[in-house]
Amino acid sequence: xxxxxxxxxxxxxxxxxxxxxxxxxxxxxxxxxxxxxxxxxxxxxxxxxxxxxxxxxxxxxxxxxxxxxxxxxxxxxxxxxxxxxxxxxxxxxxxxxxxxxxxxxxxxxxxxxxxxxxxxxxxxxxxxxxxxxxxxxxxxxxxxxxxxxxxxxxxxxxxxxxxxxxxxxxxxxxxxxxxx
Amino acid sequence: xxxxxxxxxxxxxxxxxxxxxxxxxxxxxxxxxxxxxxxxxxxxxxxxxxxxxxxxxxxxxxxxxxxxxxxxxxxxxxxxxxxxxxxxxxxxxxxxxxxxxxxxxxxxxxxxxxxxxxxxxxxxxxxxxxxxxxxxxxxxxxxxxxxxxxxxxxxxxxxxxxxxxxxxxxxxxxxxxxxx
DNA sequence: TTTGAACCCTAATTTCATTCGGCCATTATG
DNA sequence: CATAATGGCCGAATGAAATTAGGGTTCAAA
Numbered sequence: 001x002x003x004x005x006x007x008x009x010x011x012x013x014x015x016x017x018x019x020x021x022x023x024x025x026x027x028x029x030x031x032x033x034x035x036x037x038x039x040x041x042x043x044x045x046x047x048x049x050x051x052x053x054x055x056x057x058x059x060x061x062x063x064x065x066x067x068x069x070x071x072x073x074x075x076x077x078x079x080x081x082x083x084x085x086x087x088x089x090x091x092x093x094x095x096x097x098x099x100x101x102x103x104x105x106x107x108x109x110x111x112x113x114x115x116x117x118x119x120x121x122x123x124x125x126x127x128x129x130x131x132x133x134x135x136x137x138x139x140x141x142x143x144x145x146x147x148x149x150x151x152x153x154x155x156x157x158x159x160x161x162x163x164x165x166x167x168x169x170x171x172x173x174x175x176x177x178x179x180x
Numbered sequence: 181x182x183x184x185x186x187x188x189x190x191x192x193x194x195x196x197x198x199x200x201x202x203x204x205x206x207x208x209x210x211x212x213x214x215x216x217x218x219x220x221x222x223x224x225x226x227x228x229x230x231x232x233x234x235x236x237x238x239x240x241x242x243x244x245x246x247x248x249x250x251x252x253x254x255x256x257x258x259x260x261x262x263x264x265x266x267x268x269x270x271x272x273x274x275x276x277x278x279x280x281x282x283x284x285x286x287x288x289x290x291x292x293x294x295x296x297x298x299x300x301x302x303x304x305x306x307x308x309x310x311x312x313x314x315x316x317x318x319x320x321x322x323x324x325x326x327x328x329x330x331x332x333x334x335x336x337x338x339x340x341x342x343x344x345x346x347x348x349x350x351x352x353x354x355x356x357x358x359x360x
Numbered sequence: 361t362t363t364g365a366a367c368c369c370t371a372a373t374t375t376c377a378t379t380c381g382g383c384c385a386t387t388a389t390g
Numbered sequence: 391c392a393t394a395a396t397g398g399c400c401g402a403a404t405g406a407a408a409t410t411a412g413g414g415t416t417c418a419a420a
Contacts, residue, residue: 017254017255022255025248025250025255028247028248029247029248029250030245030247031245031246031247032212032245032246032247032248033245033246035406035407035408036407036408036409037407037408045368045369046368046369046370047407047408047409048368048369048370048408048409048410049367049368049369051408051409052367052368060254061251061254062250062251062254062255063248063249063250063251064249064250064251065210065211065212065213065248065249066211066212066213066246066247066248066249067208067209067210067211067212067246067247067249067338068205068208068209068212068243068245068246069243069244069245069246069247069338069339070205070209070242070243070244070338070339070341071241071242071243071244071339072339074197074240074241074242075197075202075205075242075339075341075343076343077339077343080289082262082291082298084328092332092334097334100334100335102344103340103341103342103343103344104340104343104344105335106335106336106337106338106339106340107333107335107336107337108333108334108335108336109260109330109331109332109333109334109336110330110331110332110334111262111328111329111330111331112328112329112331113326113327113328113329115328118262118328118330122339124343128343128344128347131344131347131348132344132347134347134349135347135348146293147293148264148291148292148293148295148298149291149292149293150289150290150291150298151289151290151291151292152272152289152290153287153288153289154272154277154280154288154289154290155280155285155286155287155288156286156287156288156289157286157287158247158249158250158286158338159249159250159251159252159255159257159286159302160283160284160286161250161255161283162283163255163256163257163283163284163304163308164282164283164284164308164311164312167308167311167312167314167315168311168315169314215375215376215377216376216377216378217376217377225399225400226399226400226401227376227377227378227400228377228378228379228380228399228400228401229398229399229400231377231378232398232399233398361420362419362420363418363419363420364417364418364419364420365416365417365418365419366415366416366417366418367414367415367416367417368413368414368415368416369412369413369414369415370411370412370413370414371410371411371412371413372409372410372411372412373408373409373410373411374407374408374409374410375406375407375408375409376405376406376407376408377404377405377406377407377408378403378404378405378406379402379403379404379405380401380402380403380404381400381401381402381403382399382400382401382402383398383399383400383401384397384398384399384400385396385397385398385399386395386396386397386398387394387395387396387397388393388394388395388396389392389393389394389395390391390392390393390394
């Protein structure tokens with residue numbers, strides 16, 4: 001994980017995220033209101049040391065920001081849907097990007113597969129979803145949309161710091177070689 | 181460490197979220213590290229008044245929690261994908277729900293449409309995605325999966341407090357009557 | 361060996377969260 | 391109409407937390 005035999009740039013950015021950083025991130029992703037003293041003794045550091053690392057993680061961009069996560073139902077946005085948008089030509093048109101201005105639109109991705117663009121939207125009701133879809137259809141080059149309305153959400157969380165080191169072998173599949 | 185401001189999980193507060201609350205939320209969704217004094221004079225309140233409202237928003241569950249938002253690329257999770265899972269029978273099986281235990285899985289929804297379940301996953305690479313898909317296929321009742329690998333993300337943000345009051349009329353559609 | 365950088369610590373200082381008491385409003389209530 | 395009672399706000403005080411300061415230790419390069 002640490003590569004000390006490589007060149008050591010003096011630049012502040014390419015600093016590696018070590019195990020201690022991951023433990024800090026694991027705490028802060030769950031609860032960003034802990035005091036540095038509390039954070040420190042959860043990961044085994046003093047308050048200033050924890051603070052120093054958090055500052056570094058922010059500076060280097062690993063921590064983008066601290067945010068309040070709100071309950072959409074409490075704010076009248078009870079309808080969640082994923083919208084696949086098929087476009088002719090290049091999907092990322094300015095008109096289509098303009099829908100990102102609506103607070104109902106939470107995500108806009110271009111994807112590989114049979115859909116060009118994929119949107120995650122959260123509206124008050126089906127009527128508002130229809131209004132949003134109408135805006136999408138108005139964009140030139142939009143051929144069709146397919147909407148997947150969410151019935152129940154079983155898990156929804158921001159990016160996690162953890163990674164699964166080794167995946168269990170599936171029952172029915174044994175690869176010939178473990179390339180890479 | 182005194183706990184006079186304990187967050188009670190009880191939510192018998194039928195109090196509505198007014199315009200001032202929305203303005204507070206708009207600030208905190210963007211940056212949860214502002215001091216109450218700063219928050220106060222951004223929305224036009226004193227520090228204790230702003231504090232009081234934030235406490236109420238937390239108690240009532242409108243603010244679920246404060247969280248650090250991290251940059252997945254910096255943590256070696258550069259591959260984002262949406263996985264549609266077709267199942268026979270009821271999709272929400274314990275085996276399928278078990279994949280929610282992996283930190284790579286960020287969202288699990290059941291959806292209306294031709295897919296029963298929809299997952300948002302973020303892995304290190306395609307190999308790890310394959311490992312995760314193998315776990316999904318191992319769940320009984322899983323007929324097929326379709327994966328949409330994200331090429332570019334143009335927008336990705338947590339739920340926003342704002343709602344669009346009135347949707348612009350689409351060019352090509354004029355309803356006969358404005359019901360409701 | 362020396363130097364410098366990276367890391368950590370304890371202790372001091374300053375900033376801020378939190379509490380407290382009081383001041384209007386609005387809304388029941390006698 | 392008068393009078394509580396309530397809800398929401400403010401300014402000031404207090405206590406906790408963030409932040410800074412001043413070394414110690416280790417490790418690796420000069």
